[in-house]
Amino acid sequence: xxxxxxxxxxxxxxxxxxxxxxxxxxxxxxxxxxxxxxxxxxxxxxxxxxxxxxxxxxxxxxxxxxxxxxxxxxxxxxxxxxxxxxxxxxxxxxxxxxxxxxxxxxxxxxxxxxxxxxxxxxxxxxxxxxxxxxxxxxxxxxxxxxxxxxxxxxxxxxxxxxxxxxxxxxxxxxxxxxxxxxxxxxxxxxxxxxxxxxxxxxxxxxxxxxxx
Numbered sequence: 001x002x003x004x005x006x007x008x009x010x011x012x013x014x015x016x017x018x019x020x021x022x023x024x025x026x027x028x029x030x031x032x033x034x035x036x037x038x039x040x041x042x043x044x045x046x047x048x049x050x051x052x053x054x055x056x057x058x059x060x061x062x063x064x065x066x067x068x069x070x071x072x073x074x075x076x077x078x079x080x081x082x083x084x085x086x087x088x089x090x091x092x093x094x095x096x097x098x099x100x101x102x103x104x105x106x107x108x109x110x111x112x113x114x115x116x117x118x119x120x121x122x123x124x125x126x127x128x129x130x131x132x133x134x135x136x137x138x139x140x141x142x143x144x145x146x147x148x149x150x151x152x153x154x155x156x157x158x159x160x161x162x163x164x165x166x167x168x169x170x171x172x173x174x175x176x177x178x179x180x181x182x183x184x185x186x187x188x189x190x191x192x193x194x195x196x197x198x199x200x201x202x203x204x205x206x207x208x209x210x211x212x
Contacts, residue, residue, distance in 0.1 A: 008048040020087075037083075114142065
């Protein structure tokens with residue numbers, strides 16, 4: 001069970017990479033299939049962190065690669081989003097896809113520079129004089145705002161995929177209802193993950209709370 005979280009992350013990488021290759025090589029894949037692949041990949045993202053905390057490795061006995069867990073999990077998340085956008089841009093709507101990619105890419109880069117002091121930063125890996133170090137609470141609010149924007153954009157892309165799929169209208173409605181129920185459940189079920197931006201962030205918040 002200790003390796004299950006890492007296995008889910010690996011599955012997410014494989015699914016995302018497959019979607020990118022299929023989309024770029026113009027291999028057969030309809031919008032409905034792409035939607036399902038993306039949903040499964042996102043579900044692995046929803047539970048790998050929870051499983052990692054639920055079934056941790058014994059202290060000082062974790063595999064060597066676990067010290068890079070934050071990095072490869074972030075890579076898997078980014079690859080999944082890229083896969084969805086590549087399919088959407090190349091197969092569904094080029095202009096809308098490029099607009100989303102450019103606008104969010106610029107916004108994400110600005111947030112990284114402001115919060116971490118560098119691109120592709122992380123709460124556990126940022127410049128000493130960055131906002132994350134100077135004002136953690138403000139940095140967290142900015143990061144969470146970016147997450148909300150990301151979820152709205154990627155949700156819109158997923159819904160668009162579903163709407164243009166060749167499935168019957170009744171099936172689309174049922175899937176939409178089920179997806180909404182699952183999304184609401186995950187929003188409340190993963191409350192801790194929603195509020196804590198990393199394991200180090202949990203420690204920082206606990207230290208701040210103890211000082212009050």
